[in-house]
Amino acid sequence: MTDRIVPSLADYFWTLLKVGLSGFGGVLPFARRALVEKKKWLTEAEFAELLSLGQSLPGPNIVNVVVMLGYRDHGIPGALLCVFAILFAPMVVVLMLVSVYAEYSSVPWVRRMMAGIAAAAAGLILTMGVRMLRAQPQRAAVYLLAGGTIAAKLAGAPLLLVLFVFTALGMFLAARGAF
Amino acid sequence: MHPLDSDNVYAALLFNFMLLSLMAVGGANVLLPEMHQFAVETRGWLTHKEFRELFALAQAAPGPNVLFVSVIGWKAAGVSGACVAMLGIASPSTVLTLVVAHYLERFRAAPWRIVLQKSLAPVAAGLITTSGILLVRGAGQNALALGVSAGVVLISIRYNPNPLWFIGGGAVLGLLLF
Numbered sequence: 001m002t003d004r005i006v007p008s009l010a011d012y013f014w015t016l017l018k019v020g021l022s023g024f025g026g027v028l029p030f031a032r033r034a035l036v037e038k039k040k041w042l043t044e045a046e047f048a049e050l051l052s053l054g055q056s057l058p059g060p061n062i063v064n065v066v067v068m069l070g071y072r073d074h075g076i077p078g079a080l081l082c083v084f085a086i087l088f089a090p091m092v093v094v095l096m097l098v099s100v101y102a103e104y105s106s107v108p109w110v111r112r113m114m115a116g117i118a119a120a121a122a123g124l125i126l127t128m129g130v131r132m133l134r135a136q137p138q139r140a141a142v143y144l145l146a147g148g149t150i151a152a153k154l155a156g157a158p159l160l161l162v163l164f165v166f167t168a169l170g171m172f173l174a175a176r177g178a179f
Numbered sequence: 180m181h182p183l184d185s186d187n188v189y190a191a192l193l194f195n196f197m198l199l200s201l202m203a204v205g206g207a208n209v210l211l212p213e214m215h216q217f218a219v220e221t222r223g224w225l226t227h228k229e230f231r232e233l234f235a236l237a238q239a240a241p242g243p244n245v246l247f248v249s250v251i252g253w254k255a256a257g258v259s260g261a262c263v264a265m266l267g268i269a270s271p272s273t274v275l276t277l278v279v280a281h282y283l284e285r286f287r288a289a290p291w292r293i294v295l296q297k298s299l300a301p302v303a304a305g306l307i308t309t310s311g312i313l314l315v316r317g318a319g320q321n322a323l324a325l326g327v328s329a330g331v332v333l334i335s336i337r338y339n340p341n342p343l344w345f346i347g348g349g350a351v352l353g354l355l356l357f
Contacts, residue, residue, distance in 0.1 A: 024241050024346040028307070033342065049296045052303035057279060059272020060245035061206045067273050071280040079277055083269060090242020091249050095261055097240050098233055098250050105232050109354055116353015117239045119315075119324040120345045123331025126311025130336060132304035142301045149305030154312065159205040163302065170298025171291075179297065 006073050007041055009081055015039060016066060016085035021093065025121020027062050027086070029128040035069070042069070044135040056163045062086060141178035145170045188256045189263050191222070196248060196267030201275070207245035207268065214251060224255040245269075323356050 007015075015034055023030045028051070035042045042050070054064035063083055070082030104110045136142045145166050152162045173179065182194045195217055199210050211234070218224045225233070233254075237247035245268060252264025286292045319325035331345045 020242050022241060022343055023243065024343070025239055027243050029342055037339075045296055045300050048300035048303040052299040052306065053279065053283075054276075055205055055303070055306060057272065057276050058201045058203050059207075059276065060203065060243055060269065062243045063245065063269055064272060064276045067276040068280040068283070071277060072284060076277065079273070079280070083273060086243060087246070087265060087269070090240070091246055091261065091265065094237055094240045094242055094246045095249060095253050095258065097236060098253060101233070101236055112353045112357040113350045114235060114239045114353070115318070115320070115324060115357050116327060116349040116351070117346055118235075118318040118349075119327040119353070120331050120349025121239070122311065122314035122318040123328035124335065124342050124345060125307065125314050126328070127332050127335040129304060129308030129311045130332065132300075132307060136301050136304060145298070145301040146305040146308070149302050150309050150312075153306065153309040159306075162306075166302045166305075167295070167298050170302060171294050174294045174297040 004041075007039070009074055009078060011039075012070060012074070012078065012082055013085045016082055017089055020086040020088075020090040023090070025117055026125055029124040031062060031065065032128055032131075044132070048132060052163065052167075056160065137179050139179040141170075141173040145173070188260065192252050192255055192260055192264045193267040196252075196264050197271050200268045200271040203268075203272065207243075207248065214248070218251045218255070222255065224251065229254070321357070323352075327352055 016031075019027055019030045019034050032047060036044060036047050050065045050068050051061070053068065054061045057064050063086065066082035066086050067079045070078035070080070072078075074081070133146055136146065148169075149162055149166050152166070153159070182190060183198065185191045185194065199213055199217075202213070203210050215227075215230055219227055219230050233250050234247055237250050238244055240246070246265075248268045249261040249265050252260035252262070254260075256263070283292070315325070315328040319328060327349055331349070334340075335342070335345065
């Protein structure tokens with residue numbers, strides 16, 4: 001990554017502010033689109049790494065991801081700025097919505113609209129998973145790792161166990177050149 | 180008195196959410212039962228019905244899903260309660276993540292690090308795909324909702340427009356058809 005242009009603190013701030021404010025139903029698809037596809041600050045592999053670490057460490061996933069992202073280029077100030085950028089503006093919006101919601105909570109059309117947003121947002125998360133799968137090298141070892149992870153999670157295995165088992169297996173296979 | 184049982188609402192919010200922060204492996208939503216017990220049953224800051232409805236609202240609203248925590252803080256002690264609750268849920272995990280980030284940077288070129296990155300990618304893709312499957316299942320109370328989710332997947336993979344179009348489209352379809 002020697003030829004990479006280092007984004008400034010202001011770049012991080014404005015980009016993550018926008019990601020936070022557009023992240024209806026979950027910010028991860030919006031974050032991936034901005035960081036990997038549009039700005040190209042992260043490669044597909046780097047994003048996947050930050051995401052899996054963000055999921056395995058305790059705490060909110062996206063907060064962990066932006067902490068690692070900000071720290072990489074700008075140390076602790078970068079990490080804290082990124083957390084602030086992704087949380088603060090949407091928090092204001094959410095609290096404003098909550099304060100008017102009491103009057104509308106029983107209105108049927110509000111419920112129907114929220115159900116529609118939830119269905120679309122769920123589709124976006126699934127799309128993000130499919131995109132990440134398609135970006136992998138198409139090798140037997142990759143199918144085994146991704147398929148095994150999906151099967152184990154759907155069967156209800158605990159997250160940390162799944163992460164540990166399949167990451168260890170993946171490191172073994174990758175070290176032997178299987179993908 | 181134990182800090183978790185403090186009569187001071189800010190201390191109670193801060194210490195309880197700091198504790199929960201370190202238990203939230205896999206994201207803030209795994210903490211729902213604990214937050215319900217603490218905010219609804221023990222403290223009575225909101226009713227069970229409010230808890231469910233505000234959670235759904237915080238999910239649909241823009242921003243990370245962890246912002247539901249700020250809603251609990253807001254119900255307990257207004258805007259300052261919301262800020263204290265967010266500080267509590269975000270700071271312990273952030274400190275831990277910073278330590279991990281530090282070592283990742285230090286060993287960026289180490290062979291084990293490159294192997295780790297390779298192996299984490301398919302696992303992360305699998306985990307997100309599973310979350311997507313579970314969310315689609317949860318949101319799809321009827322065939323129409325499932326159709327909306329499926330339509331989003333197909334159109335997005337084929338054309339990759341700005342995801343906000345889908346959110347807007349979902350809101351309109353929900354309004355008209357559900």
